[in-house]
């Protein structure tokens with residue numbers, strides 16, 4: 001199924017934006033938070049093609065109901081929202097940024113967008129790794145791979161379960177990922193037992209032909225108040 005999903009559809013007009021995104025709770029910082037998971041000038045043709053393809057699946061209410069896809073917006077600050085500003089120093093509140101969104105230069109770090117299918121409990125992340133994420137020469141660092149896996153599975157877990165944390169990640173690195181190459185990260189929920197959600201994930205080339213990475217993860221629902229010492 002993962003492979004089939006990556007092959008769906010052809011490219012549509014460049015830079016087309018999804019008309020529907022997942023409903024989010026009100027943003028606490030300003031009326032217009034910036035969604036980082038939209039095309040910018042660093043995105044390759046393939047990145048835009050995949051973005052347009054998955055955006056099309058989210059386009060209309062009818063398609064949403066039949067296919068169940070939506071784009072998950074991605075902001076660079078979540079801390080004040082999560083903690084309600086209560087337990088954190090002003091210094092931390094002012095400086096904290098989501099790890100994957102704190103490289104300012106477009107294309108230098110993590111360029112990605114997450115599309116969720118809540119009905120099927122799956123997600124697809126389209127990911128274009130930039131030059132600041134180098135590990136082996138010309139290729140993506142294993143820690144950066146772990147980061148994008150954690151972010152992708154964590155986003156799916158958060159959307160399905162609410163506040164949750166990664167308890168365990170197991171990663172098998174099968175083939176190196178060249179910097180700049182667009183890859184797909186397919187995540188799915190395998191099982192839920194009380195607070196525990198078991199997930200699995202594959203990273204493939206954008207045509208689905210090459211397997212780069214496989215992973216499993218365990219996420220636990222948490223009480224946010226406890227996380228911040230309540």
Ligand SMILES: CCCCCCCCCCCC(=O)SCCNC(=O)CCNC(=O)[C@H](O)C(C)(C)COP(=O)(O)OP(=O)(O)OC[C@H]1O[C@@H](n2cnc3c(N)ncnc32)[C@H](O)[C@@H]1OP(=O)(O)O
Pocket residue numbers: 078150151152154155158159164165166167168196218220222
């Ligand atoms: C929307 C926003 C967008 C934003 C989108 C951004 C997405 C980014 C997502 C990033 C996510 C992260 O990086 S999170 C950061 C990395 N993770 C962490 O730092 C977590 C650190 N660990 C912890 O805080 C804790 O260990 C918890 C919360 C995971 C669990 O603690 P707890 O709540 O007290 O639960 P505990 O009683 O220990 O365990 C409950 C049950 O789970 C089992 N269990 C616990 N840990 C494990 C484990 N590693 N492997 C197997 N099983 C485990 C226990 O045996 C038990 O089973 P039984 O006896 O009940 O059967």
